[in-house]
Every structure is written in C-alpha cells, then in structure tokens.
Amino acid sequence: MNVPTIDIESVDIDAPMFEPSAFRLSDKQAEWCETARKLGKAKFAPRAPEYDREARFPTENYKDLYEAGLLALCVPERFGGGGAGYQSYALTAAEVGRYCGATALTWNMHVCSTLWSGPLADDLEMSPEDREAHERRRAIHYKRIVEDGAIYAQPFSEGGAAAAGGVAFSTEAVPVEGGWIVRGKKIFASLSGNANYYGVLCTETEPDGKKSRRNTLYLAVDANAKGVSVVGDWDPLGMRGTVSRTLLFDDVFVAEDEALMPRGLYFNAAANWPHMFMTLSPTYMGQAQAAYDFTVAYLRGEVPGMPPVKRRMYPTKQIAVAEMRIKLEQAKALWFQAITEARPNPSKDQVLRAWAAQYTVMEFANDIAQLAIRTCGGQSMLKSLPLERIYRDTRCGSLMLPWTAELCVDRIGKGALYEPGETDDE
Ligand SMILES: Cc1cc2nc3c(=O)[nH]c(=O)nc-3n(C[C@H](O)[C@H](O)[C@H](O)COP(=O)(O)OP(=O)(O)OC[C@H]3O[C@@H](n4cnc5c(N)ncnc54)[C@H](O)[C@@H]3O)c2cc1C
Numbered sequence: 001m002n003v004p005t006i007d008i009e010s011v012d013i014d015a016p017m018f019e020p021s022a023f024r025l026s027d028k029q030a031e032w033c034e035t036a037r038k039l040g041k042a043k044f045a046p047r048a049p050e051y052d053r054e055a056r057f058p059t060e061n062y063k064d065l066y067e068a069g070l071l072a073l074c075v076p077e078r079f080g081g082g083g084a085g086y087q088s089y090a091l092t093a094a095e096v097g098r099y100c101g102a103t104a105l106t107w108n109m110h111v112c113s114t115l116w117s118g119p120l121a122d123d124l125e126m127s128p129e130d131r132e133a134h135e136r137r138r139a140i141h142y143k144r145i146v147e148d149g150a151i152y153a154q155p156f157s158e159g160g161a162a163a164a165g166g167v168a169f170s171t172e173a174v175p176v177e178g179g180w181i182v183r184g185k186k187i188f189a190s191l192s193g194n195a196n197y198y199g200v201l202c203t204e205t206e207p208d209g210k211k212s213r214r215n216t217l218y219l220a221v222d223a224n225a226k227g228v229s230v231v232g233d234w235d236p237l238g239m240r241g242t243v244s245r246t247l248l249f250d251d252v253f254v255a256e257d258e259a260l261m262p263r264g265l266y267f268n269a270a271a272n273w274p275h276m277f278m279t280l281s282p283t284y285m286g287q288a289q290a291a292y293d294f295t296v297a298y299l300r301g302e303v304p305g306m307p308p309v310k311r312r313m314y315p316t317k318q319i320a321v322a323e324m325r326i327k328l329e330q331a332k333a334l335w336f337q338a339i340t341e342a343r344p345n346p347s348k349d350q351v352l353r354a355w356a357a358q359y360t361v362m363e364f365a366n367d368i369a370q371l372a373i374r375t376c377g378g379q380s381m382l383k384s385l386p387l388e389r390i391y392r393d394t395r396c397g398s399l400m401l402p403w404t405a406e407l408c409v410d411r412i413g414k415g416a417l418y419e420p421g422e423t424d425d426e
Contacts, residue, residue, distance in 0.1 A: 011300060013293040014041050017094055017286065023336060025091065032084060032092040035068050040099030045386070048100040051241035052389050055234055057194040058241050061103045066149035070107070072142070074114040076122075079142040085119050086275065090282045090339040097286025098293075101393035102241025104283035106153075106190050112279055113152035113199045114145065116218070117260045120273050123344040130262040137257050141220060144196070152220065155189035155247050156201040163401040165270065168211035171202040171249065173219060179255040180204065182221060186249075190242040193230045196223055198247060199260055214267045218260040227252035238392035275342035275354050277403050281361045284397040285335055288365040291372040291390050292328050295321060298376045303385070311377070320375040324368050331357075331364045352415050359408040362397035369394045 014037055020030035043064050051058050065071050074089050075081020084092070089111055097104035117138045126134065144150035157163040158170050171184025182202055189198065197220040204215040221228060227250040234245045261269070269276055297303050299317055301310040311317055338357035341350050369391040373381050381388045398405035 011296060011302060013297050017098070017289050018091055018332070018336065026088075028084075029088050029091055032070075032073065032082070032088060033095045035070065036092045036095035037098075039064050039068055039070075040096055044096065044099040044103055048102075048241075048386065048389065049383065051100070051102055053240075053383070055236070055240040055243065057191065057243045058100060058103045058106070059194065061100065062151060063149075065103075065107060071110065071149060071151070072114070072146045074111050074118050075142045075146060076118050079139060080146040081114070081118075081142060086115065086279075086342045087339050089115060090279065090342075093279075093282035094286040094289070097283040098290040099286075100241070101283055101287050101390070102239050104286060105239055105280065106242050108279050108283060109154035109190050109199075110152050110195070112154050112276075113197075113220070113260055114142065115279070116266075116269065116276060117141065120269055120276060121261060121265060123273065124265060124268050126262060126265065130265075134262050134265075137259055140257055141197075141260065150196040151191060151194065152197045152199050153189060153191035153195035154199045155186035155192075157186060157188045157401060158184070159187045164404075164407060165213075165402045168203040168213045169201050169216060170211075171200060172211070173202045173204045173217050173254070175204060176253070179253060179258070180217070180219065182219065182249045182252045182254050184249050186247040188244040189230075189247040190244040192243055192245040192247055193223075194243060197221065198223060198228070200249070201266065204263070214264060216266045216270075217263065218266045219254050220258045220260055221249065221252055221254055222258075225252050225254075237395060238389075239396045273342075273344050274346065274351055275338070278338065278342070278354050278358050280397070280400050280403075281335060281358050282339075284365040284394060285331065285361050287390050287394050288328055288331055288361065288368045291365070291369040291387065291394070292321075292324050294380075294385075294387055294390075295324060295372040295376055298380060306379075306385075317375055320371055324371050324375075327364045327368055327371075331360050335361050348415065352412055355403065355408040355412050355415075358403045359405050359412070362400075362405050365397055366391070366394040 016033055018025060044061050047060060069082055072081035073084045073092060077083035093104050093108060096107060121134060160170060161167045162169045173180035173182050184202060200219050200221050202217055202219060203211045204217050229248045230245050231248055232246040234243055299312040301308040334357045338354045372387055373391055
C-alpha cells in the first residue's frame with residue numbers, strides 16, 4: 001500500500017485569523033496583525049510553557065512588544081504612538097492571544113490605559129478646560145510608554161460589587177493639596193510587581209465622606225510609591241503568567257497629573273462607551289483559534305516534534321472538528337461585528353450584540369479547547385503541547401468582570417424584555 005507523504009506546508013496554522021481582504025482590514029491593520037503573529041510564533045509561543053509552569057510574568061515578551069511599537073499601539077500618532085483604534089487593537093490582540101494567553105491578557109490591561117485615555121476619551125464630552133488638562137496629562141503618560149517602555153496595569157477588582165459596576169469602588173482617593181491620598185485594596189491585579197504604574201479605579205470622597213460612582217477616578221499610581229505593596233501568592237488554574245496578586249495602597253500620595261481621565265469621565269465612558277468592557281475578549285478569541293488550529297495540525301499528523309501519525313480519517317474526529325469549526329466561525333463572525341460597531345452611544349441592539357459576543361467568545365473558547373483535547377486524545381494533554389494550557393487559560397475568560405458570562409446572560413435577558421424605565425410594578 002502506498003502511504004502518501006505528508007506535506008508539512010499544506011496547512012498554515014499561523015495564517016491570519018481574519019484574512020485582510022475577506023474582512024476588509026486596512027493595510028495598517030493587516031500589518032499590526034502580522035507583526036503580532038510573527039512575534040507570537042517566533043517568541044511568545046516557545047516561551048509560554050515556562051511562564052505558565054513558573055507562574056512568571058512574561059517580561060521578555062514585553063521587551064519585544066515595546067521594540068515592535070505594540071506597547072504604544074493605541075497611543076495617538078501625534079504623541080508618537082501607533083494611533084490604532086478599538087477594532088485595530090482587538091484584531092491585533094487576538095493574534096497575540098493565539099500564542100500566549102497571559103501576554104495577551106496583561107497587554108490588554110496596559111493597552112486600556114492608552115485606549116481609554118486616548119481614542120475613547122476623544123469621543124466623549126468634556127469641558128474645554130478638562131480637555132486641555134487631559135491633553136497635557138496624557139502626554140506625560142504616553143511619553144513614559146513611547147520613550148521608556150513603561151508598563152501600566154489596570155487593577156479595579158476589589159472582591160465586592162464595584163467591579164461589576166453596581167456600587168462605588170471602596171478604594172478611595174481623598175483630595176489633598178496637589179493631588180490625592182489613595183487607600184484601599186485591589187484583588188486579581190494582573191501585572192502586580194511587574195508594571196511600572198497601576199491604573200487604579202477609585203472613588204474620590206466627598207467632604208461628607210459619601211461615595212458615588214459618578215466620582216470614580218482613574219489614577220496612575222507609581223509602583224514604587226511609598227505605601228504601595230504587593231501581597232499574597234499566585235498559584236491559579238490558568239492565566240498563570242498574569243501574576244494577578246493583591247495590591248495594597250496604604251495612604252499613597254498621587255499627584256494631580258497622574259489622572260488618566262478627568263473627573264467624571266470614567267463614569268461617562270462606562271455609560272456611553274460600553275464596548276470598553278469587551279477588551280478582554282480578544283485574548284480568548286485568539287485562544288479559540290489556537291485550539292482549533294492545533295487540532296487540525298494534530299489530526300493531520302503535522303505537529304512539529306510529534307510522530308507524523310494521521311488521525312483525520314475517523315468519522316468521529318471529522319464530526320468533532322466540524323463542531324469546533326462551526327463554533328469558531330460563529331464566535332468570530334459575531335465578535336468581528338461587535339468590535340466593528342464599538343462606538344460612543346451605541347444602539348440597544350449593538351449593546352445586546354456586544355454582550356452576546358463577549359458571552360460567546362468566553363464560553364466557546366473553553367468549549368473548543370475541551371473538544372480539542374477529547375478529539376486529539378491522551379497525548380494532547382501533555383504539558384509538552386499547548387492544548388492543556390489553552391484549556392486551563394480559556395476557563396478563566398467567563399469569570400472576568402464586569403462582563404462575566406453570567407452577567408452577560410442576565411443583561412441580555414433583561415435588556416431584551418424591558419425597555420429603559422419599564423417595570424412590572426403596578
Ligand atoms: C486571570 C485573571 C486575571 C485578572 N486580572 C484582573 C486585572 O488585571 N484587573 C482587575 O481588576 N481584575 C482582574 N481579574 C479579576 C476579574 O475581573 C474578576 O473581578 C474576578 O475574577 C472576580 O472574582 P469573583 O468571581 O470572586 O467575584 P465575585 O464578585 O464574587 O463574583 C462571582 C460571580 O458572581 C457573578 N456576579 C457578580 N456580581 C454580580 C451581580 N451584580 N449580578 C449577578 N451576578 C453577579 C459573576 O458572574 C461573578 O463571576 C482577573 C481575573 C482573572 C481570573
């Protein structure tokens with residue numbers, strides 16, 4: 001019997017996730033995605049197992065992201081950055097997520113400090129005085145990133161209802177001469193001990209001590225400032241390289257110029273630019289693609305370093321791959337639409353779609369990863385291959401506030417059945 005030889009080049013598992021001409025990407029978008037893919041394939045994928053095993057922050061990857069201009073991707077061009085908007089960021093981040101989930105997820109926290117203070121803030125109403133002050137202040141942050149490769153984290157979770165958007169953040173900023181005194185605690189602070197600045201969401205206290213969500217401030221706290229400490233261990237199921245330990249702020253002085261957004265702007269953004277909370281999804285979109293790509297290569301006997309054994313001829317495997325592909329296409333199509341219509345004051349339909357996209361990506365990524373392991377079989381769950389890491393990492397997506405899978409379901413159901421202001425009270 002003639003055994004056909006395997007053409008290793010026949011399936012490109014590093015092909016663009018969103019083929020530029022099919023998805024009408026701009027040349028710049030295609031270029032950013034290609035940069036991410038090349039870095040991912042050459043550098044991030046080989047390093048990922050070690051970061052995962054040691055639960056260590058991907059410092060080396062951050063040097064590469066800086067050198068490739070990706071730390072400043074969303075810094076507006078006039079400040080020396082890439083000038084990428086929301087959709088461009090999401091597409092690029094998905095490509096990073098294919099190779100190292102922890103890098104993509106932490107890079108999201110960093111990029112949000114520039115995306116929210118940059119293109120998002122530009123879309124929102126501000127007084128001329130606030131706009132002028134914001135322009136001057138963000139120049140300080142962007143210079144640190146563009147010139148020095150500074151890394152910004154984004155700790156907002158506190159373990160209470162604030163991260164879901166229900167109540168004011170407990171972490172407080174007490175106004176003092178020239179700035180604020182910040183005190184409080186943040187849990188799950190990705191990049192803890194590794195970022196240069198923590199972009200902390202906190203509540204500016206009123207003179208009577210009352211706390212309101214309207215008074216949320218977004219302040220950059222220097223990681224080396226007096227009173228900042230990182231505590232607790234970090235030995236989780238997945239996303240281990242994010243190093244999301246607990247941060248304590250013990251009467252930390254933060255100067256006025258460290259505000260990443262003017263007073264009131266975060267509250268305004270949360271209400272009027274809701275897609276700002278969907279930026280965790282690209283990481284998991286990329287991981288869903290990676291789980292599928294690996295499965296195809298594995299069943300074809302084309303995984304480098306593995307014996308070239310084919311398993312694709314079994315109908316059950318073909319059905320499982322079809323199921324994975326259908327889920328992947330569904331997630332990609334819905335997600336692409338949602339990131340494309342991210343804008344200020346979206347329609348109700350667009351917001352429902354964004355929640356549905358977030359839910360779909362977070363849940364399907366893990367569904368696809370578990371189907372991948374079942375379909376590839378025992379060898380695929382060995383730590384020498386990426387699938388078991390993707391399986392563990394993707395389990396985390398649905399848990400991330402403020403748009404956890406559960407909260408998305410709650411909001412879609414309520415939003416679909418009620419118009420604003422409607423109740424069932426007699
Ligand atoms: C790998 C990883 C990295 C992270 N990095 C960061 C980071 O950098 N910065 C950051 O701020 N946070 C980060 N988080 C935290 C994350 O966003 C959540 O805040 C955290 O997982 C919530 O913890 P919890 O599930 O114990 O919260 P809980 O508040 O106890 O919520 C438990 C669950 O209850 C549900 N729930 C909560 N509130 C409501 C409500 N009002 N109505 C209905 N259901 C509700 C949600 O589905 C939630 O999943 C990270 C988390 C992970 C897993």
